[in-house]
Amino acid sequence: MWKLARFAAASNIARSRRFSAAIPGPCIVHKRGADILHDPWFNKDTGFPLTERDRLGLRGLLPPRVISFEQQYDRFMNSFRSLENNTQGQPDKVVSLAKWRILNRLHDRNETLYYRVLIDNIKEFAPIIYTPTVGLVCQNYSGLFRRPRGMYFSAKDKGEMMSMIYNWPAHEVDMIVLTDGSRILGLGDLGVQGIGIPIGKLDVYVAAAESLMDLVLILPVMLDVGTNNQKLLEDRLYLGLRQPRLEGEEYLSIVDEFMEAVHARWPKAIVQFEDFQMKWAFETLERYQKRFCMFNDDIQGTAGVALAGLLGTVRAQGRPLTDFVNQKIVVVGAGSAGLGVLKAAIQSVAKISGCSEIAAKSQFYLIDKDGLVTTERSNLDPAAAPFAKNLRDIEGLTEGASIIEVVKKVKPHVLLGLSGVGGIFNEEVLKAMRESVSTKPAIFAMSNPTMNAECTALDAFKHAGENIVFASGSPFENVDLANGKVGHVNQANNMYLFPGIGLGTLLSGAHLITDGMLQAASECLASYMAEEDILNGILYPSVDSIRDVTAEVGAAVLRAAVEEDLAEGRGDVGPRELSHMSKDETVEYVRSNMWYPVYSPLVHEK
Ligand SMILES: NC(=O)C1=CN([C@@H]2O[C@H](COP(=O)(O)OP(=O)(O)OC[C@H]3O[C@@H](n4cnc5c(N)ncnc54)[C@H](O)[C@@H]3O)[C@@H](O)[C@H]2O)C=CC1
Ligand SMILES: CC(=O)C(=O)O
Ligand SMILES: [Mg+2]
Numbered sequence: 001m002w003k004l005a006r007f008a009a010a011s012n013i014a015r016s017r018r019f020s021a022a023i024p025g026p027c028i029v030h031k032r033g034a035d036i037l038h039d040p041w042f043n044k045d046t047g048f049p050l051t052e053r054d055r056l057g058l059r060g061l062l063p064p065r066v067i068s069f070e071q072q073y074d075r076f077m078n079s080f081r082s083l084e085n086n087t088q089g090q091p092d093k094v095v096s097l098a099k100w101r102i103l104n105r106l107h108d109r110n111e112t113l114y115y116r117v118l119i120d121n122i123k124e125f126a127p128i129i130y131t132p133t134v135g136l137v138c139q140n141y142s143g144l145f146r147r148p149r150g151m152y153f154s155a156k157d158k159g160e161m162m163s164m165i166y167n168w169p170a171h172e173v174d175m176i177v178l179t180d181g182s183r184i185l186g187l188g189d190l191g192v193q194g195i196g197i198p199i200g201k202l203d204v205y206v207a208a209a210e211s212l213m214d215l216v217l218i219l220p221v222m223l224d225v226g227t228n229n230q231k232l233l234e235d236r237l238y239l240g241l242r243q244p245r246l247e248g249e250e251y252l253s254i255v256d257e258f259m260e261a262v263h264a265r266w267p268k269a270i271v272q273f274e275d276f277q278m279k280w281a282f283e284t285l286e287r288y289q290k291r292f293c294m295f296n297d298d299i300q301g302t303a304g305v306a307l308a309g310l311l312g313t314v315r316a317q318g319r320p321l322t323d324f325v326n327q328k329i330v331v332v333g334a335g336s337a338g339l340g341v342l343k344a345a346i347q348s349v350a351k352i353s354g355c356s357e358i359a360a361k362s363q364f365y366l367i368d369k370d371g372l373v374t375t376e377r378s379n380l381d382p383a384a385a386p387f388a389k390n391l392r393d394i395e396g397l398t399e400g401a402s403i404i405e406v407v408k409k410v411k412p413h414v415l416l417g418l419s420g421v422g423g424i425f426n427e428e429v430l431k432a433m434r435e436s437v438s439t440k441p442a443i444f445a446m447s448n449p450t451m452n453a454e455c456t457a458l459d460a461f462k463h464a465g466e467n468i469v470f471a472s473g474s475p476f477e478n479v480d481l482a483n484g485k486v487g488h489v490n491q492a493n494n495m496y497l498f499p500g501i502g503l504g505t506l507l508s509g510a511h512l513i514t515d516g517m518l519q520a521a522s523e524c525l526a527s528y529m530a531e532e533d534i535l536n537g538i539l540y541p542s543v544d545s546i547r548d549v550t551a552e553v554g555a556a557v558l559r560a561a562v563e564e565d566l567a568e569g570r571g572d573v574g575p576r577e578l579s580h581m582s583k584d585e586t587v588e589y590v591r592s593n594m595w596y597p598v599y600s601p602l603v604h605e606k
Pocket of ligand 2: 131184
């Protein structure tokens with residue numbers, strides 16, 4: 001018990017450092033008056049107590065009555081509910097953007113209240129700040145732009161990044177989400193407008209995990225190397241560089257410079273690469289994973305979440321996990337996400353069965369925009385080549401066979417989409433899944449946002465049958481199957497892993513994120529659900545549980561770092577203490593480092 005008390009004490013000391021800003025004396029914050037009200041990190045709106053109003057020069061700048069945090073919270077939620085009532089019957093896009101705007105205005109003004117309403121209502125608000133609405137926000141970002149958030153490094157900043165990084169006002173940064181905007185969800189190249197994705201991802205991160213000190217420690221970053229989106233290039237209001245994307249060495253030199261600048265200022269900051277087009281996603285992962293503390297969420301985070309779900313589908317059939325080796329799985333989409341999933345699933349089969357990875361591939365089929373990927377393909381992408389089928393092993397199928405041909409022939413246990421193409425699992429394909437060899441066929445329509453999902457939940461249950469297991473990348477309502485039965489919708493989204501990967505790595509103090517740490521994250525998620533839920537087709541926890549999932553995943557990642565001798569600890573908790581923690585103590589340690597937003601005092605008691 002003493003240990004946990006010490007950990008908590010360490011985290012409280014750290015938390016109070018948020019406000020230290022190295023200014024001695026009676027006030028914790030170094031700003032005064034209107035500057036505090038205009039700083040969303042410190043602002044409490046009408047919640048400043050009288051002593052703080054006196055001592056921070058706020059008297060007269062606010063109406064006299066002090067409103068409590070709880071009252072402010074209720075007032076915001078009432079405004080939100082009124083907005084819902086007032087926008088009833090309006091088009092979905094209008095309503096979604098209106099909801100995003102009201103949350104964004106709060107974010108701009110008062111971060112403590114913003115994150116509190118987000119955490120307490122994560123299931124309701126995740127679809128607004130994250131997928132699907134974040135996609136709409138990115139598409140309209142130049143028009144929606146009011147205040148900057150995060151940092152923007154452009155091709156024009158070459159040679160300047162090492163000094164620019166010091167323009168960020170916070171002394172420390174733990175977690176960076178970086179994009180170049182080249183493949184935003186399934187929406188393609190959105191250039192600088194893709195900044196909405198790092199912002200949304202970090203909102204989820206804070207809601208699920210933010211540790212130790214506070215929000216100042218996160219940084220969304222846009223690397224603007226141009227765009228090949230002609231519509232944006234011609235848009236008068238477009239806020240990014242109006243030039244085609246840099247390619248080759250020119251491109252890499254920009255990413256290199258950014259990574260070196262980050263490393264120079266914050267050597268332990270974790271950089272999460274997000275929504276890079278495939279070629280750069282793989283290339284940058286290969287280039288940096290042994291040099292910097294980084295991971296690619298679309299390749300590695302998605303792989304972990306999908307693998308957990310795939311293992312869940314085996315349990316959902318009432319079969320032992322060892323039966324995973326016999327599952328026939330068709331993956332539609334040979335991009336960064338699809339290939340990441342295939343690689344992880346094949347490694348898992350090899351591990352379970354003890355066979356080679358080559359032998360483990362036999363149960364997997366890969367389809368891209370040109371159909372079934374085989375070794376006969378003339379311009380076979382080298383990244384997809386390891387998963388290409390040899391025609392001799394797939395009797396009755398040919399190079400480029402369509403989804404329907406493959407599904408009819410293979411009768412797979414699982415049909416998994418990461419193609420970015422909405423509706424591609426059409427009625428015919430879904431009906432063909434009725435012939436699956438599985439007692440509980442699984443359909444994963446993982447592409448985002450909602451309009452890019454390979455099928456809707458309703459269509460999946462309607463056409464493929466009521467006994468399927470269904471998962472989607474963006475949320476859908478559960479499906480009413482009549483007779484009191486419900487078709488459960490799982491959300492298979494990397495949001496279940498990236499916060500835990502970030503937090504676990506951070507607390508471990510590791511310099512790198514290894515395959516072992518990522519595998520531990522996936523295994524932890526795979527074992528999270530109880531047997532009873534799994535048998536009812538519930539493969540993933542509810543988004544409401546994201547903080548609990550993150551604590552467990554974070555602990556698994558931390559323990560893997562300890563096992564690999566990579567943990568250097570953080571703050572007062574060094575590698576020795578980490579290595580002596582039991583599994584439960586590690587979870588408790590991670591949990592005790594999670595931030596829950598409340599107003600902290602901005603002046604010392606006299
Ligand atoms: N649920 C989740 O957690 C995640 C979902 N995604 C989603 O996955 C999708 C793909 O992402 P990436 O792999 O990074 O994109 P990508 O652009 O690298 O790959 C897309 C792949 O889909 C294939 N494709 C395109 N049209 C097709 C068609 N008509 N039939 C079959 N295949 C087709 C392409 O050939 C390509 O191989 C996006 O919509 C993204 O939002 C990505 C990461 C995580
Ligand atoms: C979820 C996610 O990372 C994506 O759709 O790209
Ligand atoms: Mg992504």
